[in-house]
Amino acid sequence: MDGKFMDGKFMDGKALAKQVRERTAAEVAEFTARTGRRPGLATVLVGDDPASAVYVASKRKQCVAAGMTDHHRLLPATASQDEVAEVLTELAADPEVSGILLQLPLPAGLDAGALVQLIPAAKDVDGLTTLSAGLLAQGRPGLRPCTPSGVIELLDAHDVPLEGANAVVIGRSELVGKPVAQLLLQRNATVTICHSRTRDLAEVCRRADVVVAAAGRAGLVQGDWVKEGAVVVDVGIHRTDAGLVGDVDTAAAAERAALITPVPGGVGPMTIAMLLHNTLVAARAQFDAQFDAQFDAQFDAGADAGTGAG
């Protein structure tokens, strides 16, 4: 570990996210020079939830800063299921749009699950559709959810050995817990998935070489749940009277952990960085698929001409 993304034993997600964004921007420039195209991110925001508005604005800004095109759609909170569906279907067909992000949560009355499924897997830069979940479960190429990818990126940047490691994931959400467990399994960790029904969570946690806390409960993981020398990744973020806190009692856990993410400034900043990365990956795959199709068509035409067959 070179300490580049560390402040003492704290993993610096802000610095690493900056590096991922810069790397992505350089790769975007290379892609654009090679293909004459720019990756494009479409953000769909329904209603006027202030937190969502801030978050979407940040995604758009970083996307433009990385050299991508910005395709934003704002719908009123009163938009019907059909109206949102129509926008998503349009964006799915738009060749300028590499990735589609439907900002959640949606206003009450809209069926988010059904709307997310309208995003084709090839443009599912949030990795939330059922097909993307299947590609992840089966270890096939596809777009992975951003926060879980950010967790792995953080661990990799700090050379945390995952092969054979005992990894404990606390929480089993579709967005974080389940996909992060799949990604850790693909890296050959022995993975235990814990949740609200787990008996003696402290004891399970104490056996972990790597803990990923994604339970959504402030300060759930106590300092003495952490094995000496373990690596702790805290995905939680909660606004409390004492300021922003995560799922882990960070100060106490840091006494024992070899490495730990701060809250804020740990996993949080990684999410948008991985979204930019996914948008580039999607643009590349779409370009390659189109190139392959054109090549096949030309090849077939050539073969036909050569043999004289219709």
Next chain:
Amino acid sequence: MDGKFMDGKFMDGKALAKQVRERTAAEVAEFTARTGRRPGLATVLVGDDPASAVYVASKRKQCVAAGMTDHHRLLPATASQDEVAEVLTELAADPEVSGILLQLPLPAGLDAGALVQLIPAAKDVDGLTTLSAGLLAQGRPGLRPCTPSGVIELLDAHDVPLEGANAVVIGRSELVGKPVAQLLLQRNATVTICHSRTRDLAEVCRRADVVVAAAGRAGLVQGDWVKEGAVVVDVGIHRTDAGLVGDVDTAAAAERAALITPVPGGVGPMTIAMLLHNTLVAARAQFDAQFDAQFDAQFDAGADAGTGAG
């Protein structure tokens, strides 16, 4: 536990499979009486591998015995990718076919992964397509792989408490290990997935209330890896000089286990029983979807007539 599916501490998969088949046959009769249709299973066999031929014959026989229609397609070992694809596409469109099973393994030279994806999720009675894997990962309704479903059916038939139980799955195949882990998680077990890179597998195993051995290694799980009173499900089956054996040293493990599956006669017989069950579930869902579509069409027609709108 009423001992109906037990012989001492051995879980009797043969007896339970018979019960599932009989229950399915009764439900098929009810479905046919109500709808005028029979569920239909299409088995696709490519080549002349003797073991596959025996297995497919058994599936067809049990399907007919349960009151379902049999749609079998036999292709020569020399069949091309396109020829197999064409058969699958035809069956996908055939309204008489509720479920499609592509018998694996396929002869060398065919891309099984690509062919399996041609089966629509609604007819994927083996639960092997990427979309089915995504439906399972996201906990949405869908067809689940047969062997993992059979494992859960066996545990349920013996009233094994899964909520909060420490479940250890050994093996992470797409067919068994990964889906059985998902199903145990849905039943609120704390699930640990182990594999060839797991350090000190014996120790992990000794903490398990429920062990599912699906590693594909004869006699891997030793007797002293089993906690006193644990439940052991052995998915392995290997032909050895000493006869058929599983992934578990059954005799030694039975000294400590509260319940254990024999090999053969444990998980094995459950697989085809769950295939029949899946075919019925698929037929019901297809009928309901068609009914809903017809209802919607009539309703729309009525609404149009009422308002006079075009």
